[in-house]
Amino acid sequence: MTRVAGCVAAHKDPLTREMVFGQLAARAKMGARCPENIDLPGANLMLRALAEEGLIRVEIFPRNWRVVEILTGPHKGLRTAPSPLRHAKPYKIY
Helix, strand or coil, X not given: CEEECCEEECCCCCCCHHHHHHHHHHHHHHCCCCCCCCCCCCCHHHHHHHHXXXXXXXXEEHHHEXXXXXXXXXXXXXXXXXXXXXXXXXXXXX
């Protein structure tokens, strides 16, 4: 296991939706950046599935910066760090 910005990522184990959701919730609680692919390889593939299940909302900004809002559970309403591009608008939301 590897510690990444205050979160634990199991790089060798297959990622589960629960693991990815837990990482997103932990990052949102800290106000940290949404995990990049290097932090959680393959997690980006689960973001859409989690969004379709109504667990998260994803906004994608220029330079592939993602902001995730937690829509359920004890961290409901919390968001990961905002885009550093002040006036940028998300080009994709799901």
